[in-house]
Amino acid sequence: MPDLLEVKNVTRKFGGVVANKGVSFSFESGKVIGLIGPNGAGKSTLFNMVSAIFPPTEGEIWFAGKRIDRLPAFKVSPLGIARTFQNLQVFKRMTVLENVMVGLHTSTSSGILSAAFKLPKAKKEEETIYQQAWEEIEFVGLEDVAAVEAGSLPLGKLRLLELARALATKPQLLLLDEIAAGLNHQETAEMSDLIFKVRDRGVSIFVVEHDMDLVMRVSDRIIVLDQGEKIAEGTPNEVQNDPRVIEAYLGNDEEKEEATV
């Protein structure tokens, strides 16, 4: 069986800036893989390429036996890739429930005319969308704010909403882009429990995270990027003790002053 996700020698340049350089890794089903690295290491760029927001300059990305790096973003979702956004891309003027219902867009197909005339197919699908959206709302625990306009929610709930909306697309692979950013300790702990629950549903998860406790706890394997290149890959334990990783995070002696973790 081929790997679920294969990233082959991917390079991405923005003008003269090389954001990712020759990154390769693969990803088997049913695992939680963490992606870490200092600020500016190219994590977000890599994520955006896997979710087809933009294509790589060089290299290939394969998902479940299909090449996806030249597809437009909307064609990747039906294949089974969903994502959340670090900078929160919720649909602010829609209710929480409606946000999640958009996640079910591709599992339904009635067109604009059958919607306009409320044909039986459209009505039936609407019912399915509604039920399944509620299931995801319950899964993340947003029942009490389901009817609230998403723009008025606090950050913690918005992160849950992004998760519910992504899950509604029924992904095989879920990309979590700093899902715990801005959450307090308790919320972060709850989020990592949720991540395990999602994995138990058979979803493979790819996590970009700054919160080391979270990423070390949930990941089966961790990939470390520094300055656009993969510098290490292994179990949380291996990665934590890898001298190159430590150097990337803490810098060598001269740079220690300005190092950030």
Next chain:
Amino acid sequence: MKRKGIQQMSWKGIAAFTVLILILPFLLSTSLMITKATFAGIYTIVAVGLGLLMGFAGQISLGQAAFYGVGAYSTAILTATFGLSPWLSLLIAIAAPALIAYILGHTMARLHGYYLAMATLAFGIVIHVLLVEWKGFTKGASGFYGIPKIEFFGFTFTQGISYYYLVWAFALLVIVLSLNIIHSRIGRALRSIHDSEVASSSMGVDTGRYKMQVFIISAMFAGIAGWLFAHMSYSISPGSFGLDGSILFLTMVVLGGSTSVWGAVFGALLITAISSFVQALGSKISFITSDFEHVLYGLILMLVVIFLPQGLFPAIAAKLKPLLEYAGRKKKAGNITAVKGDQRA
């Protein structure tokens, strides 16, 4: 089924509006006012389509009057010159603008950015020139004469109350269809594009496709309006379908508010009322000419964009909502306290 947490169509609103439309002719004293109210219906159809395009697909069309003209002229030529039944030519009056919109939309790289506004502006000018110059078909600037009336099982719709009801039957249909679209998966997809295009495409929403579909629907609605206009009047001339007309439709949508279907309806009614009022004034005061109307629309457009960018309808609805809720709560609270003391604040 009543569902919690999603926008749903309010049948009460539609019922109330229908009643208003039904009784309006009895409140209007002159046949001129009935004609104006009929025009309001025709404009409503165009404005609702344009409102969908602006408020839900985030695109601007400066050529809506041209689609309206394509609808009007195609039915005029087919019925008067080629003797087709108006009901058959209705299909062409819908299909021709739809086809043009499809072609325009496709060449505009699936409606990215503001190219559509430019393209429709150019298209509007082209259509206007065609209507004036292609004399063999359109009879040129002096106008096309002898358009037959619409018949329905022996009943002829002539200008007046019967035509008013015919127009508003179509307008109500267009309103209901648009509300249905908005409250469907397509409507949610469109609203989501407005808030975050990147998130909606990562949910699998083909944003270009839905923008295109709404553009086509808006052209179809304009075509229906053109068909109604042509068969209401004995003659039509290119002057009704120029850039002025497109800007008038735009003003209706901006004034009423594009984020709800009712906003466009409200805008169409209000602008028609203002225009009738100005024309009535013009017959008494000499300096108020038709140019004065254009200045007025420009001014309205400017003021609304500056002070009420959401449009009048959402602003009024927001003001009315607490009042309605208060009234509803009072009624409910009254009912409950009749049974048992209520804790509700």
